[in-house]
Amino acid sequence: MAKEYSYYPGCSSQKGASGSNLQRSLNSVLDVLDIKLNDIPDWNCCSASIGYSGGGELPRLALSARNIALSEKHNPGQEIVASCAACWLATRETKERLEHSEAMRSGAEEALKEAHLEISKEMPKVRHMTEVLIEDIGFEGMKEKVVKPLEGIKIAGYVGCQTNRPFGINGESFENPMYLDKMVEAMGAESIPTYEKKVACCGGALAFSEPQKSQALVKGIIEAAYDNGADMIVTPCPVCQMNVEIYQDQINATYGTKFHIPVTYYSTLMAVAYGKNAKEAALDGQVIKAKKLEDIANK
Amino acid sequence: MSNLNNQMVNKYRNDFLKEVEANVEEGDWVKMCMQCGVCAGSCPMGPYWDHPPQEIFMMIRAGKREEVLSSTSMWMCTSCYNCIARCPRELPITHIMHGLAHYGKRLGIAPKNQPTLKFSQKFWENLMTNGRVNELKLGITLYFIDGFVQGIKNALAASGIGLGMFKAKRLDPMEILGGHSVKDKSGLKAMIKKAQEIEEARISGNQ
Numbered sequence: 001m002a003k004e005y006s007y008y009p010g011c012s013s014q015k016g017a018s019g020s021n022l023q024r025s026l027n028s029v030l031d032v033l034d035i036k037l038n039d040i041p042d043w044n045c046c047s048a049s050i051g052y053s054g055g056g057e058l059p060r061l062a063l064s065a066r067n068i069a070l071s072e073k074h075n076p077g078q079e080i081v082a083s084c085a086a087c088w089l090a091t092r093e094t095k096e097r098l099e100h101s102e103a104m105r106s107g108a109e110e111a112l113k114e115a116h117l118e119i120s121k122e123m124p125k126v127r128h129m130t131e132v133l134i135e136d137i138g139f140e141g142m143k144e145k146v147v148k149p150l151e152g153i154k155i156a157g158y159v160g161c162q163t164n165r166p167f168g169i170n171g172e173s174f175e176n177p178m179y180l181d182k183m184v185e186a187m188g189a190e191s192i193p194t195y196e197k198k199v200a201c202c203g204g205a206l207a208f209s210e211p212q213k214s215q216a217l218v219k220g221i222i223e224a225a226y227d228n229g230a231d232m233i234v235t236p237c238p239v240c241q242m243n244v245e246i247y248q249d250q251i252n253a254t255y256g257t258k259f260h261i262p263v264t265y266y267s268t269l270m271a272v273a274y275g276k277n278a279k280e281a282a283l284d285g286q287v288i289k290a291k292k293l294e295d296i297a298n299k
Numbered sequence: 300m301s302n303l304n305n306q307m308v309n310k311y312r313n314d315f316l317k318e319v320e321a322n323v324e325e326g327d328w329v330k331m332c333m334q335c336g337v338c339a340g341s342c343p344m345g346p347y348w349d350h351p352p353q354e355i356f357m358m359i360r361a362g363k364r365e366e367v368l369s370s371t372s373m374w375m376c377t378s379c380y381n382c383i384a385r386c387p388r389e390l391p392i393t394h395i396m397h398g399l400a401h402y403g404k405r406l407g408i409a410p411k412n413q414p415t416l417k418f419s420q421k422f423w424e425n426l427m428t429n430g431r432v433n434e435l436k437l438g439i440t441l442y443f444i445d446g447f448v449q450g451i452k453n454a455l456a457a458s459g460i461g462l463g464m465f466k467a468k469r470l471d472p473m474e475i476l477g478g479h480s481v482k483d484k485s486g487l488k489a490m491i492k493k494a495q496e497i498e499e500a501r502i503s504g505n506q
């Protein structure tokens with residue numbers, strides 16, 4: 001029987017948005033693993049980590065509280081799962097803040113009443129998609145479904161910040177988490193467990209407002225991948241994926257570098273290893289083509 | 300200077316720490332800082348901060364109200380949570396930085412023309428329109444944030460990116476005409492309005 005979760009897709013996964021290829025490739029992978037996601041009906045944006053200027057504290061918490069309330073109402077008894085690091089973080093942080101602060105909880109409850117919604121005392125657990133894969137399926141379980149091992153590809157696993165901090169994956173360290181490397185290995189590719197920039201920050205939303213400063217960070221992330229002989233970079237985070245992939249031309253122009261390295265999601269990698277075609281794996285969503293993965297997908 | 304700011308100055312006079320504890324998100328943690336400097340050394344944007352978190356916390360205790368609240372420093376925070384993960388006292392530094400930034404803005408003394416302040420504000424407005432973020436609209440407003448001429452320059456500089464994203468089907472121009480939104484917009488707006496009222500009442504109740 002399929003495992004079921006209440007799913008919070010988030011803005012960046014919407015059709016036509018920057019991270020929509022995460023969603024597409026993920027669907028292909030979850031299909032193989034017999035995982036069923038029930039979208040939270042009428043979910044709203046969580047305001048990520050950047051809504052604070054306009055949002056303040058309680059209005060921001062109310063946004064995520066609404067998603068939690070809708071999840072409880074329509075998908076009762078199901079854990080909430082998000083694939084966007086920022087979505088996961090905002091939702092989980094809200095749950096914890098409301099649990100720890102009476103004032104915030106009663107404020108959120110009062111605000112929710114205006115939308116005819118409520119949250120229960122014990123709100124559902126809020127998990128990241130990679131947590132579900134690692135804890136509920138396991139590395140062995142992920143490996144079992146591989147039909148096309150990704151032999152001969154060397155991959156730098158870029159975890160980034162918010163998938164890793166402040167919550168992270170149970171049992172992993174903040175400074176050098178190993179799960180993404182293990183996922184890479186499970187797919188038959190070669191990982192780089194000592195990749196120095198594994199948990200470095202790419203600048204997040206400041207890529208928009210402070211492009212030079214953010215691109216200096218991205219430059220370091222890419223450089224270290226090349227130094228380790230990586231063919232490509234893989235990440236779980238939609239913001240990381242975008243920041244590291246799409247500014248390479250601008251970085252080359254600024255620094256005289258010759259970067260041209262594909263950056264894909266872990267789910268794209270898995271979809272290819274599970275025998276899905278290039279489209280199902282969302283390889284057509286790459287701005288920098290992932291040639292080696294395409295070759296395997298088209299084989 | 301805003302009215303609220305004057306009221307707060309009068310109320311807390313010499314006790315900025317107390318003001319922060321009462322009005323800033325997670326502000327009651329500030330006194331727990333032991334000035335070890337780990338956060339300052341862990342921050343990816345460190346080189347660009349006038350005052351890293353450690354210094355900000357010291358300045359709060361020293362009552363440097365204007366200097367803190369009108370600093371560009373907090374607006375450099377990328378929310379990477381490195382400081383939180385490493386702080387030996389477990390201060391929720393990221394949230395305090397966001398809280399200070401927001402409080403300075405609420406009082407009308409945040410730095411003018413700070414790009415992240417503008418972006419953060421635009422993001423919120425974009426979200427408030429439809430309940431979801433429309434990346435293309437957000438992008439377009441942003442290019443024109445500095446006025447028309449600079450807007451065109453920005454758009455040109457980013458056009459290579461826009462084109463690549465468009466080819467990869469990750470920017471949908473149809474979005475501009477409507478795009479994504481929640482169904483219960485009125486419920487969402489009423490909820491946020493209520494939350495804002497509660498928050499305002501809490502802060503002005505502290506007057």
Ligand code: SF4
Nearest residue numbers: 010011012046086087
């Ligand atoms: S984190 Fe980003 S994508 Fe996810 S819902 Fe919030 S704003 Fe939208």
Ligand code: SF4
Nearest residue numbers: 160161162202204239
């Ligand atoms: S690496 Fe960048 S995008 Fe990814 S989580 Fe950190 S700040 Fe966010």
Ligand code: SF4
Nearest residue numbers: 332333335336338386
């Ligand atoms: S790491 Fe924590 S205790 Fe040390 S200076 Fe920063 S906030 Fe203070």
Ligand code: SF4
Nearest residue numbers: 342376377379380382
């Ligand atoms: S969360 Fe903000 S303050 Fe803390 S290390 Fe990251 S950028 Fe610096």
